[in-house]
Amino acid sequence: MRTYSVRPATADDLDSARSVMLDTVYRDFGTGYVPRWHADIVDPAAYYLAPARHTLLVAVDEGGRVVGTGALDSRGPQSPPNPPRLAERYPSGATAQLRRVYVRPGHRRRGIARELVARLLDFAAADGGYRSVYLHTDPAVPGAEPFWRSLGTVVHDEREGAGGGGGQSVVHFEIPLTRTGGAVDVPERATA
DSSP states (O other): OOOEEEEEOOGGGHHHHHHHHHHHHHHTSSOOOOHHHHHHHHOHIIIIISSTTOEEEEEEETTSOEEEEEEEESOOOOTTTSOHHHHHHSOTTTEEEEEEEEEOGGGOSSSHHHHHHHHHHHHHHHHSOOSEEEEEEOTTSTTHHHHHHTTSEEEEETTSSSSOSSSOOOEEEEEOSSOOOOSOOSTTOEEO
16 A cells, blocks of 8 residues: 655755656657746746745655645736636736646556645645636646546636637636645545
């Protein structure tokens, strides 16, 4: 039986966290590293550890290996590439944007991502300055869209209708600014 812990990342975790993130953008997204989309991956300390209203969490297995990441920052979606109405609805400073919720394939379906999100929502609620929680996902990534649909509400699906996001097939979500209940109750549960 495996156990996991979820905690704020430290400077010592950054190389391992970066590895999880880069592996995901190369393997699952198929895009590889794109500077305008992934600059935070290269310098997570500047994006997530230094700003007080931002955070980076890691999920660690019993051997101390980082197997998952989840981040939150106060940067709302920018237009372009996102539709202008989303940038207006989710302004920077008042929006907690969930980012980089990634779990290595061999550790998926064990409640790790759900626990990462629950902890990120706790962080956003404790901040007191966020009005909403936003994220976007690529529905081509296996399991991503159903996972986010289980936690939030679709506010825009770029696959439907005109006025999308410049030819992307991205689904945009709002997540309630409350704790989701944490990890699912299974033997290999993510723990505090």
